[in-house]
Amino acid sequence: MILTGNKISEEISNERICIEPFQMDQITTNSYDLRLGNKYLVYTQDVIDTKQPPTYEEKEIPDDGLVMKAGDFILGHSEEIIGSNHYVPLIHAKSGTARMGLFVHVTADLIDIGSIGNSTFQLYATLPVKIFKGMLIAQVTFWVPEGKIDLYQGKYQHSRGPQPSRTYLDHVT
Amino acid sequence: MILTGNEIKKQVSESNIKISDFSNERINPNSYNYRLGKELKIFTGTDSLGNQIFEEVTIPEEGFVLEPGAMYLGVTEEVIGSSKYAMSLIGRSSLGRYGLFLQVSANLGHTTSCHRWTLEIYACKKIKVYPLMNIGQVSFWDNYGEVTCFGKTYANFNLPTETVEK
Numbered sequence: 635m636i637l638t639g640n641k642i643s644e645e646i647s648n649e650r651i652c653i654e655p656f657q658m659d660q661i662t663t664n665s666y667d668l669r670l671g672n673k674y675l676v677y678t679q680d681v682i683d684t685k686q687p688p689t690y691e692e693k694e695i696p697d698d699g700l701v702m703k704a705g706d707f708i709l710g711h712s713e714e715i716i717g718s719n720h721y722v723p724l725i726h727a728k729s730g731t732a733r734m735g736l737f738v739h740v741t742a743d744l745i746d747i748g749s750i751g752n753s754t755f756q757l758y759a760t761l762p763v764k765i766f767k768g769m770l771i772a773q774v775t776f777w778v779p780e781g782k783i784d785l786y787q788g789k790y791q792h793s794r795g796p797q798p799s800r801t802y803l804d805h806v807t
Numbered sequence: 808m809i810l811t812g813n814e815i816k817k818q819v820s821e822s823n824i825k826i827s828d829f830s831n832e833r834i835n836p837n838s839y840n841y842r843l844g845k846e847l848k849i850f851t852g853t854d855s856l857g858n859q860i861f862e863e864v865t866i867p868e869e870g871f872v873l874e875p876g877a878m879y880l881g882v883t884e885e886v887i888g889s890s891k892y893a894m895s896l897i898g899r900s901s902l903g904r905y906g907l908f909l910q911v912s913a914n915l916g917h918t919t920s921c922h923r924w925t926l927e928i929y930a931c932k933k934i935k936v937y938p939l940m941n942i943g944q945v946s947f948w949d950n951y952g953e954v955t956c957f958g959k960t961y962a963n964f965n966l967p968t969e970t971v972e973k
Contacts, residue, residue: 635808681872682905682934707906707931722809722837741898741909744946746836756903758931781814786836801901804941
């Protein structure tokens with residue numbers, strides 16, 4: 635089951651969902667709209683090796699916006715800290731974002747229950763697109779789990795700002 | 808409702824979910840990590856009738872670099888399926904953070920399908936992948952209504968399989 639906007643708002647009051655800062659006017663019928671935070675990351679190596687730590691630069695989105703060319707891939711982040719110990723969040727583009735040809739995640743929409751932090755957006759432009767800090771770019775929905783819950787304790791917990799891949803840690807035993 | 812990791816484990820033990828080589832280490836709070844099989848197909852062009860041609864390769868131990876703009880078909884190492892739950896197969900966030908698409912918009916795994924799933928792989932940046940690396944995750948969802956299998960197409964395949972639509 636998916637939570638309605640009213641239920642999301644109620645569960646924020648009950649402290650069973652975390653969205654900070656929270657603004658009532660970002661509640662939608664079935665989701666909560668997320669704003670684009672001011673930082674982004676660009677990978678700087680020619681070939682990414684999933685067994686090695688990546689090299690990247692952190693930058694700031696200018697006040698007058700950032701132009702992404704078709705084919706550009708960067709990591710952005712939600713302005714909000716989001717998560718829940720009771721529901722499973724899923725990240726989606728806002729339909730208006732998708733209609734501009736911009737992906738906000740390329741494959742991983744599912745957030746682990748118990749993961750609390752800024753959401754990293756996997757921004758991939760299929761058309762030239764201009765993005766602005768603070769724009770409503772994505773949305774998060776919340777889904778009811780079934781079964782005993784073990785909370786997330788993974789490598790991206792308490793993220794602040796865009797977080798590069800740490801897949802190389804998977805190869806360390 | 809989406810199953811928690813504990814519930815996935817329980818339903819595997821009760822045979823309502825099938826995951827080959829099941830390991831508790833690959834359980835997440837609400838999904839299970841699957842690995843990349845070594846069989847890969849690379850799109851190489853079209854024939855005179857406009858049909859897509861894919862060439863088969865094996866991902867070597869030392870890794871294989873996926874080129875941006877190309878389209879690959881991979882496969883899960885595991886046989887995954889359920890007669891009770893619907894499935895969603897997506898990439899891991901660690902791979903998404905590198906701009907690696909693990910499914911191109913078709914993440915739904917139908918109830919009653921049980922096989923090695925073909926992965927539609929598209930790289931936004933040059934990236935080296937390895938056989939048997941944790942590459943994606945599958946989640947399991949309750950059905951609402953009676954389950955009827957309306958036929959299987961791709962569920963009959965256990966190797967990377969291109970479209971059979973004509």
